[in-house]
Amino acid sequence: MSATLPDIACGRLSLAEYAKNFSDAHPPLTPVQARLEADRCYYCFDAPCTVACPTGIDIPTFIARIAQDNLRGAARTILEENILGGMCARVCPTEVLCEEACVRNTAEEKPVEIGLLQRFATDAYFAKPGAPMFTRALASGRTVAVVGGGPAGLACAHRLAMLGHAVVLFDAKPKLGGLNEYGIATYKTTGGFAQKEVDWLLSIGGIEVRSKQQLGHDIHLDTLVKDFDAVFLGLGLAGVNGIGAAEPAASGAPPLRAAVDFIAELRQANPAQVAVGRKVVVIGGGMTAVDAAVQSRLLGAEDVTIVYRRGPEGMSASGHEQDWAQTNGVKIKHWAAPKEVVAVGGHVKGMRFARTRLEGGKLVETDGHFTLDADVVLKAVGQTFVAEPVGAAAHGTEPIRLALDRGALATDADGQTSHPKIWAGGDCRAGGRDLTVEAVEHGKVAAIAIDRRLRA
Ligand SMILES: Cc1cc2nc3c(=O)[nH]c(=O)nc-3n(C[C@H](O)[C@H](O)[C@H](O)COP(=O)(O)OP(=O)(O)OC[C@H]3O[C@@H](n4cnc5c(N)ncnc54)[C@H](O)[C@@H]3O)c2cc1C
Ligand code: SF4
Numbered sequence: 001m002s003a004t005l006p007d008i009a010c011g012r013l014s015l016a017e018y019a020k021n022f023s024d025a026h027p028p029l030t031p032v033q034a035r036l037e038a039d040r041c042y043y044c045f046d047a048p049c050t051v052a053c054p055t056g057i058d059i060p061t062f063i064a065r066i067a068q069d070n071l072r073g074a075a076r077t078i079l080e081e082n083i084l085g086g087m088c089a090r091v092c093p094t095e096v097l098c099e100e101a102c103v104r105n106t107a108e109e110k111p112v113e114i115g116l117l118q119r120f121a122t123d124a125y126f127a128k129p130g131a132p133m134f135t136r137a138l139a140s141g142r143t144v145a146v147v148g149g150g151p152a153g154l155a156c157a158h159r160l161a162m163l164g165h166a167v168v169l170f171d172a173k174p175k176l177g178g179l180n181e182y183g184i185a186t187y188k189t190t191g192g193f194a195q196k197e198v199d200w201l202l203s204i205g206g207i208e209v210r211s212k213q214q215l216g217h218d219i220h221l222d223t224l225v226k227d228f229d230a231v232f233l234g235l236g237l238a239g240v241n242g243i244g245a246a247e248p249a250a251s252g253a254p255p256l257r258a259a260v261d262f263i264a265e266l267r268q269a270n271p272a273q274v275a276v277g278r279k280v281v282v283i284g285g286g287m288t289a290v291d292a293a294v295q296s297r298l299l300g301a302e303d304v305t306i307v308y309r310r311g312p313e314g315m316s317a318s319g320h321e322q323d324w325a326q327t328n329g330v331k332i333k334h335w336a337a338p339k340e341v342v343a344v345g346g347h348v349k350g351m352r353f354a355r356t357r358l359e360g361g362k363l364v365e366t367d368g369h370f371t372l373d374a375d376v377v378l379k380a381v382g383q384t385f386v387a388e389p390v391g392a393a394a395h396g397t398e399p400i401r402l403a404l405d406r407g408a409l410a411t412d413a414d415g416q417t418s419h420p421k422i423w424a425g426g427d428c429r430a431g432g433r434d435l436t437v438e439a440v441e442h443g444k445v446a447a448i449a450i451d452r453r454l455r456a
Pocket of ligand 2: 063
């Protein structure tokens with residue numbers, strides 16, 4: 001172990017290096033590149049890429065429109081199924097969705113670059129939106145409360161507004177967007193894109209935004225159910241799992257930081273003002289672990305290691321994301337479980353791990369141990385749904401108890417919860433894959449179901 005004092009500092013790099021490191025990770029296609037890429041599409045009948053898209057975008061049609069230089073038409077095909085198609089073009093793990101299904105993989109081992117084409121079409125539209133693309137139906141006279149302004153809540157609110165309902169959109173945070181604004185890695189969504197997309201989405205009208213309104217504190221579900229014709233919950237996952245090993249409280253060192261908090265700080269700050277350790281260890285195996293590790297490197301950390309309990313195939317970060325981490329100089333150590341934070345004089349100095357292996361299909365720790373030096377240890381071992389705000393009632397009234405399934409909100413396929421007036425979607429709904437695109441689909445499907453119910 002190093003005997004030096006902790007070295008957690010901001011301003012490790014020059015301004016030019018920060019600008020380069022936090023620029024667009026996957027620069028957009030030029031018009032010529034987009035045309036050439038669009039020409040690679042076979043315009044398949046029953047296109048497998050469309051089947052693999054959680055929002056069911058008609059991919060061959062939007063690609064054909066790019067080939068015909070009808071970019072507004074291409075963007076419309078995308079946005080009518082996925083109102084956050086601009087953000088999804090940047091953040092979707094296409095390598096395990098549409099592009100994995102593309103038939104070009106068989107012939108050439110290289111799919112059509114659907115994500116980049118989607119970005120090309122939506123960027124062109126947002127650069128010059130022109131006349132409104134979506135308009136509202138005649139007012140229905142019904143009002144719906146949407147709680148949570150992340151991808152699920154935004155998609156639900158937009159579709160309800162299109163269908164003629166009046167929407168009040170509540171969010172605990174000052175800005176809308178959910179993890180699009182506070183979670184997605186900076187290099188995936190540059191130039192304030194998340195807020196520009198939110199502003200465009202709200203321009204349809206009929207959506208009243210009430211920010212800094214926390215369910216369970218400023219507003220209560222039982223009151224919303226009385227005051228509105230229906231309620232949609234898109235609350236995301238507010239809790240963070242512990243690492244399953246002692247954290248350093250006894251030594252006087254602060255508790256381990258959640259990777260999501262580090263990422264949220266970075267999304268709202270100038271990278272030059274965000275402190276990072278010289279040696280960083282990230283515990284976890286998902287997208288959050290990869291984003292926290294890569295961004296630590298890009299902030300100037302010298303040595304960054306992701307440590308995961310199982311092998312590479314067990315990680316929820318895709319192979320593409322694991323490669324991305326390694327390309328950025330992040331080391332990944334597999335088959336190791338956190339045992340103990342090493343802290344000296346109130347400062348984190350490292351993390352001790354036990355080696356693991358599979359025995360009869362069960363993960364077990366072996367006798368082998370090792371310690372990694374670190375001034376910062378980030379935990380990224382998953383987030384959880386926090387049910388308390390849902391169950392809290394206004395003073396003196398009966399709380400609403402929604403059924404849970406594996407710790408998240410239980411719903412039917414349309415997102416209806418155990419309460420007849422309440423729907424839910426996105427990460428807070430049980431059984432999802434915790435992807436932006438899936439949250440958008442949940443919001444859209446729930447809005448259509450709510451509309452059907454309100455018109456019955
Ligand atoms: C670090 C990180 C990186 C990720 N990267 C990707 C990626 O690259 N690609 C991808 O597809 N997915 C990614 N994901 C997953 C993706 O961001 C989520 O699946 C998606 O944002 C879920 O949308 P949501 O609307 O359900 O929840 P959220 O985006 O979490 O939004 C929930 C909203 O509800 C509000 N809220 C919460 N509690 C309350 C309350 N009590 N009262 C009022 N409002 C409340 C929050 O403020 C927030 O605005 C990432 C997740 C994380 C954590
Ligand atoms: S599967 Fe590939 S080639 Fe076929 S329509 Fe989709 S993008 Fe085009």
